[in-house]
Amino acid sequence: MALAISLTAIPSEEESSPDFINNDDEGNSDLPWLESQETTSSLRGANRFLAQKIRAVMTCDKYPRACRAKGSPGPDCCKKKCVNVTTDRLNCGMCGKKCKYPEICCKGQCVNPMSNKKNCGGCSNKCKKGSTCQYGMCSYA
Numbered sequence: 764m765a766l767a768i769s770l771t772a773i774p775s776e777e778e779s780s781p782d783f784i785n786n787d788d789e790g791n792s793d794l795p796w797l798e799s800q801e802t803t804s805s806l807r808g809a810n811r812f813l814a815q816k817i818r819a820v821m822t823c824d825k826y827p828r829a830c831r832a833k834g835s836p837g838p839d840c841c842k843k844k845c846v847n848v849t850t851d852r853l854n855c856g857m858c859g860k861k862c863k864y865p866e867i868c869c870k871g872q873c874v875n876p877m878s879n880k881k882n883c884g885g886c887s888n889k890c891k892k893g894s895t896c897q898y899g900m901c902s903y904a
Contacts, residue, residue, distance in 0.1 A: 850886070 823830045823840035830838050830845035837847025841858035848854050849871045852862045856871035866873040869886035876882050876899050881889050883896035890901035897903040 822843040823845050824843045827840055829835065830840050835845045837845050837851065839846050839848045839854070839858070841848070841851075841854045846854045846858075848856055848858070848868075850868050852866070852868050852873075854860060855862050855868035855873050860873075862868055862873035865877060866875050867882075867886065868874075869876075869882045874882045874886075876884050876886075876888075878896050880896045881887075883890050883901050884899035888901075890896050894902035
């Protein structure tokens, strides 16, 4: 025995035209038009999960101060992304300088934390005098 159910939805006039929010703030805004204006659609009916806010992305090549904002990954701009060149493995010390597989970036230098005495197991973790760094641990044995 087979059961078939067919559902159809016909949008009303309210749902067929999106609602635009127009905030005319005539103040000093550093953001471009797309970032300060938001567009949303109706949240009623079957299209509720498709409702999104349209927002342009601020890139640091056009807005270099964006990298110095609170919550930014870092103060430096590399390939339109904010990074910290003192700790980023893909931009260690300068844009585009990648650390090899086992290495990490400590103070802008690629180091191997498994064997480096000054960065044993992680950045700035120094082994005591006379001990060695093996497998990321000081005086392993």
